[in-house]
Amino acid sequence: MEDEEQGEWASKAWAHLSSVRSLTPLIQCITNFVSMDLTANTLLSAGASPAMLHSATESPDFTPQVHALYINVGTLSDDWLPSMKVAAELASKFNKPWVLDPVAAGASGFRLKACLDLISLRPSVIRGNASEIIALANASFGSSTKGVDSSHDSTDAVEAAKSLANSSGAVVAVSGAVDFITDGNRVVGAQNGVPMLQKITATGCAVTALIAAFVAIDPSHALEATASALAVFGVAGEMGMEMARGPASMRMHLIDSLYGLDQTASWTRLPKFRYI
């Protein structure tokens, strides 16, 4: 029974990846300076077409052409926030899915409010670590965060994620040793990945961008597409880890593995999903 469910999820994940490769969705990325290189290379390796265009002046021309929008607040400033809002509003208006990475949501009052304002513009998916999701669900800052790293296990944040999903209408994903994905009703656990991913900057940002690409090609199944993206990235991480000697070689092998993933590999490294 469980094996059958696993097999269905695995089939879905590979179907999603195949669609990204054949449809090369165009993903507008308004993301932080630290992650731009890894994010663009992650999307390219998965078969998507990234475009790091952030200016509010050109989004009215550009956002209507894209297949999905990705917004990440990592290096947020007063200058960039209005651009994020303009693009998010355009995405909503033109029925483009958009995905939010609320990096360090609890690190300041400014950042928390910015994230909550963006969430009111109706993202399709929100992906964060446990501390970020808890900060957003509680609309509070300062108590549960240490910079950009989580001080909670992902299991601590499942209820917060359900609550945030229900209040926002978004699918909410919590990354951790187990990734949890919920639409407020269903909860899926995904267990691929390796701890070394935490030692490489911007892997969280990169996987959120990958979610945007997967949701772009299956917007009416955001929960499943999100789970697929997390599993595919995790499987690439597992394969990369076998060749890595440290975080920097891991980063290289991760991207190479994502590019080279095939379904044969999938049968030996079945994405590990289940409903909770």
Next chain:
Amino acid sequence: MEDEEQGEWASKAWAHLSSVRSLTPLIQCITNFVSMDLTANTLLSAGASPAMLHSATESPDFTPQVHALYINVGTLSDDWLPSMKVAAELASKFNKPWVLDPVAAGASGFRLKACLDLISLRPSVIRGNASEIIALANASFGSSTKGVDSSHDSTDAVEAAKSLANSSGAVVAVSGAVDFITDGNRVVGAQNGVPMLQKITATGCAVTALIAAFVAIDPSHALEATASALAVFGVAGEMGMEMARGPASMRMHLIDSLYGLDQTASWTRLPKFRYI
């Protein structure tokens, strides 16, 4: 006859690279956030000295000291455009060659106008993909572009490149399976490189920066210096590809190969040029 022409181009390419290595030209780069790391490392590996200084406040002191200026509009915004214009004007005033990468020129009206305004400040070289060059030659946007990737073959853009070269006074290079370089009169084709370069973000940006370094040391032969830079980068790509397992290891081997290129390698991997 053709072999002889090939040999002359190859000799030129290696002479240009040797000059960059011995003269270490200082290249001011005002480029997009995604490409800064790869661009700086490409220039360093080729022997040039990159400086990512973009502020309009300091360009009056700094631009007169550089050997060439590189401008790339990838992550263009209202804030950065005036800085680009100030630096381009200074470069022209002080007779420094400057090189433009019109990333995604056709993606918005704002971006197209910005590129055309920059072109009116007389760059020495413009390098783009086919869709970008066609958008600039036609001064139109929206129809021929998909984000930052080209939706045309480079051969489709040869006439547009000649037209843009004639109207702007710049050497125009179109990247693709074959790279074309034209001054509006002569057209050179360069055939080095591998498709995997398209799967690594910012390789186009990086090769345009390399063009700036090559033009810096031979400003009166911008056509030849541009062809040399494209061929050298392409040869490094071919060598890198032999060791690569995917896009990320390719990126590493590309830079290592560029750093290690020697003339012995050149005789077995002769840059593939010809006049069209």
Next chain:
Amino acid sequence: MEDEEQGEWASKAWAHLSSVRSLTPLIQCITNFVSMDLTANTLLSAGASPAMLHSATESPDFTPQVHALYINVGTLSDDWLPSMKVAAELASKFNKPWVLDPVAAGASGFRLKACLDLISLRPSVIRGNASEIIALANASFGSSTKGVDSSHDSTDAVEAAKSLANSSGAVVAVSGAVDFITDGNRVVGAQNGVPMLQKITATGCAVTALIAAFVAIDPSHALEATASALAVFGVAGEMGMEMARGPASMRMHLIDSLYGLDQTASWTRLPKFRYI
């Protein structure tokens, strides 16, 4: 006698690295766009927790929570300078150590004045190349600089470093073939590292960030912590160089080596320090 001194320095360096690994200090980084990826990965590999938050709007909430602040002026602009000053003032007010990398200090009047203004906000440590330290000590620009690369040997800058340390109250480190570290009175030389580090962009920025992490866990011994960070990074560079084929593979092996450093390696690659 000298061996004994060497052994003491080596013990200190490994004690510092062990503390960073166990205490994972949170380091706020306001740094240039080119270096963000390498800087974050350097800090993660050493065991610290980087946070690239730069907005003046959120520093009042965030800076009081961090263990140290790192400021780097590489891609300085009128927009970012006030953020740097706000964060530096907060660090001073809350007794957090902060470290300055005065990239290309002599490249323009604007940049020199910005660096001098920041120095008046009392950094714990200033680390630059010889040309930068000379420019700051002389409060002059233009004569001694070539973009971001040094045109002086580090030995030329020892007197300038002592003078700057005395006038600023900061520990001053000059990078080069030999690194010199001084508090204006004592001068320490550290000789680890390899020339290839100069061919990788942002290695200077990255080691300054590492200094911030080391000073974070031993703020009352800034001279020793600075020397330790430079030696640890240099040892990782030496280990990386043995596996490297060029600058890009060097960058990878450097980070992997920093992550994997253990005390056994230290006895064969003793950090090379001495008082001058």
